[in-house]
Amino acid sequence: MKKFFTLCCIAALSLFANPASAQINENFDNGFAVLEANCWQFPSMQYASAPAAYVINGNGSPYSEPPVNSNSVRTMRTPFLYVGSTIDVSFLYMLSDNLNGLSSRFITIELVNPSGATAQTLTTINITNTPASTISYSQTFAVNVPGPYRVSITMGGNNGMGNARLSLDDLKVDSYLLGCDPNAIPLPVHLINFQGNMNKNNKVTLNWTVADNETVHTFEIERSTNGSDFTTVGVVFASQKFGTESYMFYETANTEKVMYRLRMIDKSHDIDYSRILIFQTKSIGTTDIKVYGNPVKDRLTFNYSSNAAQVVDVRLYDITGKTLMSQKVSSAEGNNMLSLPLNPTFKSGMYVVEVSNGSDRQVAKFVKQ
Numbered sequence: 001m002k003k004f005f006t007l008c009c010i011a012a013l014s015l016f017a018n019p020a021s022a023q024i025n026e027n028f029d030n031g032f033a034v035l036e037a038n039c040w041q042f043p044s045m046q047y048a049s050a051p052a053a054y055v056i057n058g059n060g061s062p063y064s065e066p067p068v069n070s071n072s073v074r075t076m077r078t079p080f081l082y083v084g085s086t087i088d089v090s091f092l093y094m095l096s097d098n099l100n101g102l103s104s105r106f107i108t109i110e111l112v113n114p115s116g117a118t119a120q121t122l123t124t125i126n127i128t129n130t131p132a133s134t135i136s137y138s139q140t141f142a143v144n145v146p147g148p149y150r151v152s153i154t155m156g157g158n159n160g161m162g163n164a165r166l167s168l169d170d171l172k173v174d175s176y177l178l179g180c181d182p183n184a185i186p187l188p189v190h191l192i193n194f195q196g197n198m199n200k201n202n203k204v205t206l207n208w209t210v211a212d213n214e215t216v217h218t219f220e221i222e223r224s225t226n227g228s229d230f231t232t233v234g235v236v237f238a239s240q241k242f243g244t245e246s247y248m249f250y251e252t253a254n255t256e257k258v259m260y261r262l263r264m265i266d267k268s269h270d271i272d273y274s275r276i277l278i279f280q281t282k283s284i285g286t287t288d289i290k291v292y293g294n295p296v297k298d299r300l301t302f303n304y305s306s307n308a309a310q311v312v313d314v315r316l317y318d319i320t321g322k323t324l325m326s327q328k329v330s331s332a333e334g335n336n337m338l339s340l341p342l343n344p345t346f347k348s349g350m351y352v353v354e355v356s357n358g359s360d361r362q363v364a365k366f367v368k369q
Contacts, residue, residue: 023267024078024151024173029059039180041077041150048167054096056134056169063096063167064105064155073156077112080182081175084146084269087111087122088174090138091153095127096165104128105157105166109141111149114182118152120144127166146268148182176215176267189216189264189272192244194339196260197306197332198253198279205250205332206260206277213238213245220263221249227259227276253279275301277337289353289364297369301339304355304362306331314338317352324351342368 026035031049032042042062049060064074081087089109099105105127111120122141151173155166178184190211198204210216216238222230236247262274278292290303306312309332316325324345329338346368355362 039079043075045074054165054167061167061169067157075154077150077152080178082268083175091171092169094134108154110152112152194274196277196337199334202253209246217265217267224259275339291366295367295369315354
């Protein structure tokens with residue numbers, strides 16, 4: 001049996017099934033008309049379809065004519081994206097022929113704000129005396145001010161000698177796609193619950209559920225033995241599903257006490273953390289619930305034991321015995337950890353958490369700050 005296992009749901013990068021669903025992954029095989037309808041812009045850009053010599057890959061590629069002066073540029077701009085602290089850009093480019101004499105070509109990548117002004121120039125690729133072959137470009141850029149932008153790619157040349165056309169294809173941009181509306185700011189990752197289990201063989205299983213799954217990029221699972229120093233032990237990529245989605249990770253613990261948390265990264269590259277779940281490879285010596293971080297704030301995290309794989313009832317009461325929350329939870333044999341959000345119904349005061357399978361009952365008191 002392998003010691004570690006990572007479950008990865010690879011995020012699909014299909015763009016136009018829903019224009020605001022994912023990153024950009026465009027092969028330009030279907031021309032400009034469909035793209036323009038989805039808020040791409042192509043000022044003066046040319047389009048070649050097969051079998052033209054300057055198609056890089058597939059059925060078509062955007063390209064620039066040989067420049068006649070230094071102002072002969074061709075530009076295309078993506079729809080609006082919400083760009084976080086970094087942005088990943090990759091594409092293929094190619095010259096249709098070798099450059100002659102003093103002729104040169106360039107590709108400039110910029111972030112353009114909603115008013116159309118350049119907010120940040122990311123890079124300029126200068127091309128001189130480059131043979132006619134496909135070149136792959138990929139780069140991660142630091143962004144000065146996160147926000148809504150178009151990615152603008154301008155192709156041109158400083159000298160018109162020669163007939164070499166500059167083509168570009170297979171553009172990928174890893175930022176949250178807003179589409180036509182620059183004000184459609186993505187929501188942060190919304191963690192509904194985070195729970196786990198350690199069985200008698202020290203196998204730890206973590207399960208979590210999120211709302212607004214379309215905003216999520218990745219989950220990094222971090223482990224610690226002291227609660228302060230965490231290391232990444234696995235990465236789970238978000239699925240392409242909209243709305244609520246559930247994920248899982250498991251591994252075998254090899255220390256007496258181990259702790260886990262989620263490092264959640266959204267598509268604008270903002271980061272948030274879950275509460276910490278704590279597991280012990282030795283019996284905790286009690287069948288009572290153990291509440292962590294008591295008094296609690298906005299989440300209740302607790303440990304309970306189960307003598308078999310079963311569904312248990314989890315209920316939260318106030319001191320009068322009124323049920324404020326009730327839900328069924330799937331438990332595995334051994335120690336189980338569960339983290340639940342506390343809604344505004346829970347005012348400051350004393351409460352009781354109960355876990356029951358119909359015959360056995362475990363309870364604990366906790367204080368809500």
